[in-house]
Amino acid sequence: xxxxxxxxxxxxxxxxxxxxxxxxxxxxxxxxxxxxxxxxxxxxxxxxxxxxxxxxxxxxxxxxxxxxxxxxxxxxxxxxxxxxxxxxxxxxxxxxxxxxxxxxxxxxxxxxxxxxxxxxxxxxxxxxxxxxxxxxxxxxxxxxxxxxxxxxxxxxxxxxxxxxxxxxxxxxxxxxxxxxxxxxxxxxxxxxxxxxxxxxxxxxxxxxxxxxxxxxxxxxxxxxxxxxxxxxxxxxxxxxxxxxxxxxxxxxxxxxxxxxxxxxxxxxxxxxxxxxxxxxxxxxxxxxxxxxxxxxxxxxxxxxxxxxxxxxxxxxxxxxxxxxxxxxxxxxxxxxxxxxxxxxxxxxxxxxxxxxxxxxxxxxxxxxxxxxxxxxxxxxxxxxxxx
Numbered sequence: 428x429x430x431x432x433x434x435x436x437x438x439x440x441x442x443x444x445x446x447x448x449x450x451x452x453x454x455x456x457x458x459x460x461x462x463x464x465x466x467x468x469x470x471x472x473x474x475x476x477x478x479x480x481x482x483x484x485x486x487x488x489x490x491x492x493x494x495x496x497x498x499x500x501x502x503x504x505x506x507x508x509x510x511x512x513x514x515x516x517x518x519x520x521x522x523x524x525x526x527x528x529x530x531x532x533x534x535x536x537x538x539x540x541x542x543x544x545x546x547x548x549x550x551x552x553x554x555x556x557x558x559x560x561x562x563x564x565x566x567x568x569x570x571x572x573x574x575x576x577x578x579x580x581x582x583x584x585x586x587x588x589x590x591x592x593x594x595x596x597x598x599x600x601x602x603x604x605x606x607x608x609x610x611x612x613x614x615x616x617x618x619x620x621x622x623x624x625x626x627x628x629x630x631x632x633x634x635x636x637x638x639x640x641x642x643x644x645x646x647x648x649x650x651x652x653x654x655x656x657x658x659x660x661x662x663x664x665x666x667x668x669x670x671x672x673x674x675x676x677x678x679x680x681x682x683x684x685x686x687x688x689x690x691x692x693x694x695x696x697x698x699x700x701x702x703x704x705x706x707x708x709x710x711x712x713x714x715x716x717x718x719x720x721x722x723x724x725x726x727x728x729x730x731x732x733x734x735x736x737x738x739x740x741x742x743x744x745x746x747x748x749x750x751x752x753x754x755x756x757x758x759x760x761x762x763x764x765x766x767x768x769x770x771x772x773x774x775x776x777x778x779x780x781x782x783x784x785x786x787x788x789x790x791x792x793x794x795x796x797x798x799x800x801x802x803x804x805x806x807x808x809x810x811x812x813x814x
Contacts (some may be wrong), residue, residue, distance in 0.1 A: 429592070463670035471491050474677050498525070507519075685729070712736070712743065716739060
């Protein structure tokens with residue numbers, strides 16, 4: 428019971444810190460971006476606290492809550508470090524090492540113990556101690572040197588740290604470098620353990636890993652869009668995309684750990700990819716016909732080309748949708764695609780099949796491929812004919 432209340436306290440602390448961040452004169456872009464950004468910052472700590480309350484023995488909740496708290500404390504430290512006041516050195520001190528703690532929680536501890544909170548094998552017991560040693564060296568190399576280069580809107584500024592040790596700068600640099608090397612090695616070990624867990628998983632755990640992997644692929648792909656938006660100057664849209672990616676990733680972790688409706692995920696991924704490709708293809712065809720083609724032919728846009736492009740896109744919607752779904756199912760949802768093919772072949776053969784034994788064998792094969800039962804049996808009832 429105490430563990431559960433500890434999770435609630437962590438969530439309340441996170442909320443208090445977010446309120447502090449929101450009252451520090453941060454420039455508002457749009458209300459939607461502000462709300463999404465606040466939700467993205469708050470989601471790891473709050474979802475982690477909720478998982479601790481629901482499953483206190485699962486280390487995933489504690490890891491997620493720890494990442495949210497350390498990351499938020501680092502943001503608070505960065506905010507304080509840029510202010511003129513006596514607390515600036517303490518803010519810089521927090522910023523100097525909390526980023527390393529949140530990195531270990533997110534990139535080492537979470538993939539190492541997701542989704543059941545235990546190691547996939549005793550062979551990976553060395554990963555956590557190695558990460559903690561690396562974290563300690565990074566903390567020593569950054570938190571106890573004379574000054575820290577804090578982030579500032581006008582560039583980086585040197586801020587003196589409140590806790591210093593009288594040693595040469597080379598010692599701190601060497602400690603930080605060695606710590607980073609150990610942390611990177613532990614990240615590699617965590618990734619390998621996650622891959623091995625996925626390959627060995629089955630049943631519910633397999634679906635849990637698929638949910639997390641699907642959300643991770645979605646987030647990594649979305650980061651490309653985020654970078655493009657930043658490059659073209661659409662900072663508000665880029666922030667909105669980044670916040671959405673964080674929320675999707677955190678939500679996938681919660682859904683996977685709580686095991687909520689996991690078995691529709693394969694179809695969800697295939698349909699999401701299908702309709703995303705459909706939008707891209709039809710949108711490209713519309714832009715090609717309504718904008719690019721009339722500009723090249725007559726030098727300006729024309730309502731005739733716009734109407735023609737609209738009609739063409741409407742006519743091509745259904746055939747392109749079918750082709751895209753078949754193509755995606757062959758690559759992302761292979762089991763359902765194979766099952767559909769087997770069912771279609773059986774339905775076509777059923778019209779011409781007259782041999783009862785052959786028909787029973789074909790039917791058993793359809794059930795075996797589509798449903799994958801542990802055993803299959805077909806009972807055939809024979810009726811005696813009367814003369």
